[in-house]
Amino acid sequence: MPNIAVxxxxxxxxxxxxxWQMIAQARRLADAAGGxxxxxLLGGDAGAAAGPAGAHGxxxxxxxxxxxxxxxxxxxxxxxxxxxxxxxxDLVLVGATAMGRDLGPKAAAKLGCACISxxxxxxxxxxxxxIRRPVYAGKCFVDVVPKTAPAIVGIRPNxxxxxxxxxxxxxxxxxxxxxxxxxPKAVGREVVAAAAGRVELTEADIVVSGGRGIKGPEHYGLxxxxxxxxxxxxxxxxxxxDAGWVDYSHQVGQTGKxxxxxxxxxxxxxxxxxxxxxxxxxxxxxxxxxxxxxxIFKVADFGVVGDLFEVVPALTxxxxxxxx
Amino acid sequence: xxxxxxxxxxxxxxxxxxxxxxxxxxxxxxxxxVLNPYDAFAVEEAVRIKEARGGEITAITVxxxxxxxxxxxxxxxxxxxxxxxxxxxxxxxxDEAAVAEVLCAALRKETYDLVLFGIKAIDDDSGxxxxxxxxxxxxxxxxxxxxxxxxxxxLTAHREIEGGKEIVDCPLPAVLTCQKGLNEPRLPxxxxxxxxxxxxxxxxxxxxxxxxxxxSLVEIRRYSPPPARxxxxxxxxxxxxxxxxxxxxxxxxxxxxx
Numbered sequence: 001m002p003n004i005a006v007x008x009x010x011x012x013x014x015x016x017x018x019x020w021q022m023i024a025q026a027r028r029l030a031d032a033a034g035g036x037x038x039x040x041l042l043g044g045d046a047g048a049a050a051g052p053a054g055a056h057g058x059x060x061x062x063x064x065x066x067x068x069x070x071x072x073x074x075x076x077x078x079x080x081x082x083x084x085x086x087x088x089x090d091l092v093l094v095g096a097t098a099m100g101r102d103l104g105p106k107a108a109a110k111l112g113c114a115c116i117s118x119x120x121x122x123x124x125x126x127x128x129x130x131i132r133r134p135v136y137a138g139k140c141f142v143d144v145v146p147k148t149a150p151a152i153v154g155i156r157p158n159x160x161x162x163x164x165x166x167x168x169x170x171x172x173x174x175x176x177x178x179x180x181x182x183x184p185k186a187v188g189r190e191v192v193a194a195a196a197g198r199v200e201l202t203e204a205d206i207v208v209s210g211g212r213g214i215k216g217p218e219h220y221g222l223x224x225x226x227x228x229x230x231x232x233x234x235x236x237x238x239x240x241x242d243a244g245w246v247d248y249s250h251q252v253g254q255t256g257k258x259x260x261x262x263x264x265x266x267x268x269x270x271x272x273x274x275x276x277x278x279x280x281x282x283x284x285x286x287x288x289x290x291x292x293x294x295x296i297f298k299v300a301d302f303g304v305v306g307d308l309f310e311v312v313p314a315l316t317x318x319x320x321x322x323x324x
Numbered sequence: 325x326x327x328x329x330x331x332x333x334x335x336x337x338x339x340x341x342x343x344x345x346x347x348x349x350x351x352x353x354x355x356x357x358v359l360n361p362y363d364a365f366a367v368e369e370a371v372r373i374k375e376a377r378g379g380e381i382t383a384i385t386v387x388x389x390x391x392x393x394x395x396x397x398x399x400x401x402x403x404x405x406x407x408x409x410x411x412x413x414x415x416x417x418x419d420e421a422a423v424a425e426v427l428c429a430a431l432r433k434e435t436y437d438l439v440l441f442g443i444k445a446i447d448d449d450s451g452x453x454x455x456x457x458x459x460x461x462x463x464x465x466x467x468x469x470x471x472x473x474x475x476x477x478x479l480t481a482h483r484e485i486e487g488g489k490e491i492v493d494c495p496l497p498a499v500l501t502c503q504k505g506l507n508e509p510r511l512p513x514x515x516x517x518x519x520x521x522x523x524x525x526x527x528x529x530x531x532x533x534x535x536x537x538x539x540s541l542v543e544i545r546r547y548s549p550p551p552a553r554x555x556x557x558x559x560x561x562x563x564x565x566x567x568x569x570x571x572x573x574x575x576x577x578x579x580x581x582x
């Protein structure tokens with residue numbers, strides 16, 4: 001039976017939305033392939049997660065809480081590997097997040113199984129899983145087939161839609177996560193949050209990015225204001241990160257974050273190939289640039305040829321009016 | 325302090341991939357090959373540690389001998405002491421688990437205090453090898469490191485997470501994967517590139533390392549171009565403000581994106 005397990009990522013009890021996106025997609029696949037969807041929660045509140053897990057399509061919620069409240073690569077790796085050995089899922093989906101990128105290879109190495117990073121599509125055909133992932137930051141795609149079961153697959157946030165299917169709360173099943181044998185060495189001491197209310201680039205529905213066209217670090221506020229009006233994350237081109245105008249954590253591109261939001265607004269970004277690679281899977285792309293020949297217009301759905309110092313503040317104002 | 329830095333040569337970020345239709349392999353002829361940009365942060369961090377505390381740095385790579393120039397210029401000429409190239413035809417197309425297995429065989433030949441990687445290579449974008457190596461060697465790891473403080477037999481690292489950072493304490497020996505922001509890699513000087521030619525560069529096979537070429541756990545079916553995007557619709561108006569209002573209207577009413 002091609003059963004699919006989905007790792008539910010929680011930090012301080014808050015669950016990442018990529019978990020619901022993965023469960024919804026897993027349910028679509030499992031229904032077609034004749035299997036079940038098993039949510040796997042380590043730490044956090046199983047009672048609170050059971051409702052949304054079931055509503056998005058999970059048949060069961062497997063839970064282990066002992067010593068697993070906070071993420072630790074060793075403890076979580078042992079727990080996920082123990083779950084896989086006991087339940088034998090075909091696929092294990094984990095979000096391609098800071099936690100999932102750390103946990104996936106760790107658990108896979110413990111199991112000696114295949115690990116596939118950052119997938120955007122899955123299909124079950126002729127008894128095998130075929131998994132699509134972008135490589136070269138999205139300059140091309142590769143389709144791969146895992147040769148082991150389970151295979152652990154990282155799923156890019158926003159690759160799938162978190163549609164509810166109206167299922168009842170998933171029954172919670174406790175499992176032995178074998179923490180007695182865990183001896184973690186690398187231990188998280190504390191988590192320091194960046195500016196309050198900041199929307200994370202890789203998870204955002206909308207991203208507004210600035211490039212050299214903003215002319216100096218003092219004007220990045222224009223980008224942040226438009227982002228704030230849209231509830232969006234603020235991004236940046238490599239040029240302005242390398243110039244020291246904004247922190248690296250904002251960089252979009254082949255040597256920064258790869259993003260695929262519903263809407264990407266590029267302001268004063270010419271569109272170097274390595275930037276386009278990191279954002280061209282966005283569903284709708286808007287370019288604001290004074291140079292009509294800028295390569296960014298080649299990937300954009302909508303464009304405004306104009307001075308961003310005039311267009312961006314006016315757009316911020318118009319967005320505020322629309323969104324109230 | 326003995327440090328190993330595991331590096332990879334990749335097509336540079338300006339590379340265009342022209343793929344008209346799905347293909348079993350990517351034609352890589354004409355690609356300019358460079359040190360993976362994330363590996364440069366690992367190399368630089370190793371060199372800074374050596375400068376502060378003394379020690380020896382070994383750069384290790386899996387790949388064909390064409391990697392020589394990159395190792396010489398971007399590793400040996402900036403401060404690494406020696407390089408090992410694991411070159412074996414049996415490793416062509418090896419996946420992350422197989423590469424990790426072979427690197428482990430090389431790493432087990434010495435006792436390293438620190439093994440450094442870049443967070444990922446910008447070609448395969450997978451970011452797995454460092455973490456798999458740590459697990460196979462039984463070492464702790466910290467991934468996506470943006471700041472590192474070394475103590476006596478231990479380290480404190482900042483790792484990037486969504487919306488902030490996590491501060492992690494970890495004993496040595498350990499494996500780290502290095503993220504941009506950790507440091508500013510130096511450029512090699514011409515005299516140092518000349519001198520780097522004198523540093524030892526060893527080429528070994530799987531047999532030399534006493535390891536059977538590991539089977540890949542993932543099979544590549546095909547590469548395909550990303551879906552083509554439609555034409556750009558230019559939105560205008562009498563002035564910038566009018567264009568902006570029209571853009572907002574289009575995004576709201578037609579694209580339903582805001």
